[in-house]
Amino acid sequence: MLTAAGPYAPQFRRTLRISLAASLVQAAAYATFVPLLAELTGDPVRTGQAWLWVGLLAVLVVVEAILRARETAFTYDYWHLVTQATRLRLGAKLRAMPQQELARRAAGDLTSVVGSNATAAAGAISSLSTLFIQLVAVPAVLGVVVLALDWRLGLVLVAATLAALPLVRQVQRRANSGFHQVDRADADLAARIVEYVQGLPVLKATGQAGSHSPRLRTVLGHQHHAQLAANRSAALPVAGAQLIVQLALVALVALGSALALGLRLSPATVVAVVVTAARFAEPLGLAAVMTKLFEQSEAALHRIDDLLATEPLPVAPGGQRPTAHDIAFDDVTFAYDGQDEPTLDHVSFTVPERSLTALVGPSGSGKTTITKLISRYADPQHGTVRLGGTDLRTLEPDDLLRHIAVVFQDVYLFDDTIRANLALARPDATDAEIETAARAANAHGFISRLPDGYDTRVGEIGSALSGGERQRISIARAILKDAPVVLLDEPTAALDTESEVVVQQAIDRLVTGKTVVVIAHRLSTVVGADQILVLDAGRITQHGTHTELLADRDGRYARMWRAQLAARVWHLGGSGLESAGRP
Template sequence: MASNPQTQTMQSVPSLAQSYRRMLQAAGNEAPALRRSFQYAILSSVMQGLAFASLYPLMEVILSESFNINQLWTWIGILGLFALLDWAFRWKAHEFGYSEKLANVTHETRVKLGLHLRNMPLQSLYKSRTGELSTVIAGNVDEIITPMGNISEMFIRSLTVPIVVILATAFINWQLAIAMVLIFPMTIPIYRWIRKAKGRGMRELANAHAETASEIVEYVQGLPVLRAANATGEKSERLQTSLAHLQKIQEKGQLKGVMPNFLLWTWIEGGIIVILAIGVYLILGGVFSIAALAALLIISVRLSESIALLTNVAAVLDYMEAGFEKIEKFLAIKPLTIQQPQQAPKHFEIAFENVTFGYAESESPELSNIDLTLPEKSMTALVGPSGSGKTTLTRMIMRYADPQNGQVKIGGVDVRAMSQEALMSHISVVFQDVYLFDDTVLNNIRMGKPNATDEEVEAAARSAHCHEFISRLPHGYQTQVGEIGGTLSGGERQRISIARAILKNAPIVMLDEPTAALDTESELAVQQAIDELVKNRTVIVIAHRLSTIVGADQIAVLEEGQIVQSGKHSELIAQSGRYQSMWQAQQGVKNWHLSSKLPS
């Protein structure tokens, strides 16, 4: 589905033509099938309208004083023929909604969103909450695709059948046709009023559902912390607020629909009474028959149900529109452009050349005039207080976003001249907080190299010093690790992530203080695994404990987005500056002991 720059605002009501175009865009390769479905729905509606119109002559024959059995069978046959054609065309109209085509469109739309997700700037991705992305990719796709065929067919029928019946009535009695024109088409302004009132409500409802989904995901993920803080249930303020807001929106939507629906039904029922009165008047005047009036009343009652259905169909259309808008907003996020021609680095020295970067919502830049070279097959440590720009600097290498000034180069090649896949093929990352997928140990390690053999996976696990504990698991390498690796300890998860990085065998390794949250025994095992990982690679490590990086080839000290010092540990410790004060502070904490005197 193409992105539409003219996405509707919360206050506007999309026209039927706009909704039709959006559906065809969403259908993608199956758009011709959806278009045929609409065409068959129109033909089916015309046949149904003609079948209703056949009631006029049929009732004339039935109630005629000179009853003619041949004429009766003739009109029954004509009505049956129209009904049969209605059934046949309706069957064809359902080919889209009740076939693999609908599943194909849903699949293609999700694949398209997934590909866009892969190419989104990480900066934009991190701004989105997990629940919001889940709502767009899963929920909104179902909301706009699943009802597309059937709801549209119902809408077409509700509009087309009355038009055909009114035209047929005009051939029998133009006065009644005018009465029907005044009654049924006058429901259109009420219908638009309903769409205007409910349309905004449906968008608010869709937004409230997305917000609640985000809060639920966040609540479930943070449940251990919430329990520890005794902030579950009614005490989970954000989730409770979101649920209360959703309830308020739902109540508001119900109330908004009461008056328009009441007026619509009043208008339709009053219209039937008016038609009855006009019919009786025409009968008394000798220009209309009781049989025709009986047929007209049957038709009017049947059509009133169809027209009243418009309100419910319109609500579904508006919910679909809200889904369209969210998907279009998602697709409107432009991927980072790739400079042409694309280039591949010949070596793996990393260079920051006068790099300045700031977030759109920030008044001051996160990084300012960074000049730093990471020689190939060397270790560079980034140190500094929280918020100094260490993580942002490493994200620049992964092209989290493009700097406002300067260049980030790998082997002399600007990272903007590499596709995301090519760039990340050169980089392995070991995060402080390891994310494992709810899959087997084997598959979690194999993510580093999807075509790796079981033997290669095991070799990587041995190098990462995790083969021993994996062998003790209930099913060895086939053991399910649970969501986010919840069945494993922090050190075990960390070593599996290192095994994954070893298997990937990328020439650049980025470490985000992988031992910071581990106990002494786990830290030793993980450090041994890291020693295997960083051999003969360009390594950049974010360090909080300075004792872990005293052997680094160079240390860059960041403060307020600038490099204030750089050099080896021995050089920096001899200088009066930020690094020396950090080292002395950490050594002071290390040597600090708590003494207490117990009362006798």
């Protein structure tokens, strides 16, 4: 909890000290019943002494109330701040997390940690921590009081505690395991819900939406069974611990009565002990029940700690900011986590500064991996990637990404205004600079026709815009960033012919004077590249210009070119389906 409190750990420690003081005062208040009852049942009754004990009891109650009020101040004043600070720390960790590790974690899982787990952790810090202190401190003091009054009655409480503790520990162990499983099931469900919402059009089209969605049904069933198992596993030990506590009270009353009848203990003392013991037993029985809440919070704290413990990519010493922007792969071998075979196998090439290099080849050949390594998605297991002669492992990820602009085939826009989405590239950009970038990307025209212009919200993932419009916004964002290195993942592949022409014009403006690496699926888009690298099974099998590669008629590039020239596009004609060659 102290770790999760983060910058508010000093205030949390102070709250814990206040809680301990309040619990001790509360125990002392209950202890005053012993001398008070002794005075009230004495012969003669010493009224003055009794009032002194009543006055002390009142003072202790008031002091406890004041301390409890100060104790709850953390809940009211810092709970939301702890939640906010925890989420900011998690956000900073996600920002520094290696992209490969980030890609491994499901979006719903991360949403669960940053959302519900952060809230649960703050709740544990503000409420459960003080309750835990109260459940421990009050019985401890009252147990000492009962032992001081009569060691035989005290031994009953000690025996009950020793008998109940193993059951409480059993509840703890079972709840710990159970709630970790529940938490994982909740995370799986959150991931599937995100997937379900994003893929709803496909699920509807295939009849897998609603109650017919097997993916949702599976994780919902798993969550139900995890919750049921967690609750059932702890039910018997909880009942056993509570039974022991109740039997201890019965034994205490019976023993106290026997001692009183035998004139070895005064009735007033017996009554005082029973009242004190009842207050002793209540937290002990409650602890067995509350253990589940403690373990549930512990599971949330564990997941937060696990995320915060993720190490960022190491930065080797000796790095200098690149002054040139050529790219070099020197004998690079890279395999993704969990894969035995490398995706790139001893790959070497150079991308000269201010040149265009195209990557072509079948799916899975390593094209996207090359662009990922340029942006330091991960470090290769062997070999070196350099920018301007500087090993990427010596550069801070943020420093590296300032030199790189990326345009993906699938554009992600945030549910905000067009202006805000463009300004992500340069938060300090003026409205004039944003408009200039939009004009260069052929986006100003359609933006001006929107109801609110640049202040129009684009919807979730840019759903209010067409594919071509989203792509032009993405290119405008890259133009605004004005990075010297541009990575393109075939940004026109999913566009219609008209949109492709407009977007291609925008790309031409974006890449002017830049070091460009483009993943090409349509070979016709890269015939003018300075060099083309042909990849197959993680190796570069050919490289050269378009003309040079076509000269090798048996080479993979020439075969791919001929296959694309021979591709047919079907459309509806006046007399039915017709085919036409596509250059």
